[in-house]
Amino acid sequence: MDSFLKIRGLKKHFAQNYVLDGVDLDVSAGSVTTIIGKSGIGKSVLLKCIANLLDADAGTIELNNELISRTVNVTQGSGADFSYMFQNNALFDSLTAFDNIALPLREASNLSEAEVRERTNNMLSNLELSDSAKNFPGELSGGMKKRVALGRALITEPRIVLFDEPTTGLDPERKFSVFEMIADYRKRFDFTALLVSHDIPEVFEISDQVAWLDGGKIKFFGSPRELNLDTNSALSEFLNKANYGRSNSLINGTVK
Amino acid sequence: MIRSLGHSTLTIVFELGEISTFGWGAIRGFFGQRKRLSKLTQAIHETGLRCFPIVATVGLFTGLVMGLQLYYTLVKFGAESALGAAVSLSLIRELGPVLTALMIVGQSGSAMASELGIQRNDEQIDALQTMSVDPLGFLVGPRLVASLVCFPILTAIFDLIGIFGGYLSGSVLLNVDSGVYWNRVYETVAWADVQGGYIKAAIFGVITMTICAYRGYNTHRKASYPGVRGVSESSTRAVVWSSVSVLVADYLITSFLI
Structure with missing residues (x-):
């Protein structure tokens, strides 16, 4: 896969606790990648490290094979690298x-x-x-x-938009319309989207790739269809708790 | 005990260093901003206009009280004719800059600390960073530069209204000759006194507004509690620290000026 955003060995700790303990992630251009995982596991920390709002302890982040050090660089005639849509x-x-x-x-x-x-x-x-x-x-x-x-x-x-739980606090109908909006505008404005979301399985409808963050590492990365076939018991337990049935028809990706 | 004293001293020195770096970063950041004049005008309008009524009211009543107190002290020595000199010099040299700074801290500094604290908690400051906008230069810089303008002007207003208040209580109520009162003011007040008052005011402005902005901006790091309680703690500490710093700085500056 040709990586547009490539993250290698990203580490971040608070006190003695390593929230990110060697995250590797590849995001392809023009895709919608969703990061899932338990609350407090470090999903937002990962986004903030990518956006340079937090300094990572170790690891590299590359955009189009270039090491990035600043969040955005807006100049006339060219777009910004990153944009961030905050939870609130x-x-x-x-x-x-x-x-x-x-x-x-x-x-x-x-x-x-x-x-x-x-x-x-x-x-x-x-x-x-x-x-x-x-x-x-x-x-x-x-x-x-x-x-x-x-x-x-x-x-x-921007070339990449980072969405930190964009549907927090919205009712199911509005959640659905926000996801539709992201999918729609992604096509119209041609950006790469990286989402953090708890809305399982709704968010899979617009996702090309899903990354499961657990124990400071990405332990699953693949399409929603591959997620359905994965046999990892911890992932199954997480998905079951998130009310996601493996036979759920939403993962067919028809909305996209 | 020595270890604890050493630790406290290091903490204070570190904090002072951080505050100074913060203030310098904000002023430097302001000069990297676009539409500086418009931002500065807005900041002057917010600080200056918002504080004018309270500064004018406190100035008037300070002058009235000083007129009364000094009259009854001076009359014991048959020196009531010196009332104008005593009121004007006390106000211009000391009370004007100090009380004006304390009023602005209470009115504008606490508001700024709360506003920045809320913006920090609401991730608006992070949002500016993701937009490549320097949050210090954008949010804090104009207010610090505005304080250099507003504090001396408001101090001048305080002094003038205070001297007029002294005239009201001394001459209008207690029958000190008005010509003598104003003549003593004119003869006694030297340009060096006025200049010293303005220098104090400008220094108080930068110190207090930097402390208030620093506390609000760093609510997430400095407050003991997150959220609303943290913002409340930050604005309270901002006012306390700023007020104490005004008095400490007043003593130090006066030592150099005299």
Whole structure:
């Protein structure tokens, strides 16, 4: 497999506890890869290490065979490497939806204000948020906030978007629409998606690859179909606890 | 005991170093920002305008009380004509910069510590990092630079209103001749006194706002509790540390200026 994002031997510890203890992961370009695992096992830590929000103790992260040291590098004419969509959206309460989405362009690109406005308006239109452009996050519904956060993550045209539990706190219907939205925009904006999610099996509908993080290592990596055939008893136990039946028809990937 | 004393000293020195690095990083980061003037104007508006009413009110009542107290002290020596000089020098040299700084810390510094603490907990600061925006320069820098402007201006307002308050209680209520009062103010106050007050105000501004920002920004590392309690602890400590630092710095600066 041709790896777009290649992680080797990534380690991170807090106090005496190694949360990541030699993580190896290969993510191919244009794919949706979902990291699953128990709560507190280190999934978000892994994403934050990739995004350079946390310093790893050891290991390497390569993007397109280049060792990365900074999160994003937004310059005129080229997109950012990474974008991050936070679990709780992390929107600025004092900025409107428009200003939240425009923020990375205004503060970290060389685009003129006219270009920023044009790109932001296009993004708002794509996300069906044009009517809410002047609303503050506090005036938006949960789903709309997610879309604003997604818009902010995509406005710099990143090559990889990291989603940290994007459906937390949403009802089943909204969860489904957020996953549809990610799958839809991934096709439209052509980015590589790396997700952390507890929504099993729903998240498998949009996933090309699933990585199971356990004991600080990736202990399973494969397609949802291969997950179905895996005989690892610990993985079976985890999936059973996550209400995932191995014969579940959702893994056929028809939604994608 | 010696070990404990040594450990505490090292902790304080380390903390002071961290705060200084933090403040310097924020000011340096500000000059790397885009639209600096607009950000600075907004920060001056937020700090300056928000604090004006409280600074003006405290200035007026401080002047009124000083007028009363000093009048009854000076009249014992038949020196009530020196009221204008006593009120103006006390305010311009000491009380103006110190009380103004304490008022701004209570009003604006605590708000900044809470706001940054909430932004830290809400991952907004992490979000800026993922956007390649320097969070220190973006969130803290404009406020620190604004403090260099706001503290001296608000101190000047405090001094003027305080001197007027001294006139109200001394001349209007207690019949000290108004011409004598204002003449003594004019004759006694030297430019060096005013300059010293402004230097103090600017230094207090940078010190207090850096401490408040540092506590809020590092809520996740410095507070004993996570979440809302952590933010509350950070803003409380920010106000306490800043207030104490104003008094310590006042003594040190006065020692050098006199």
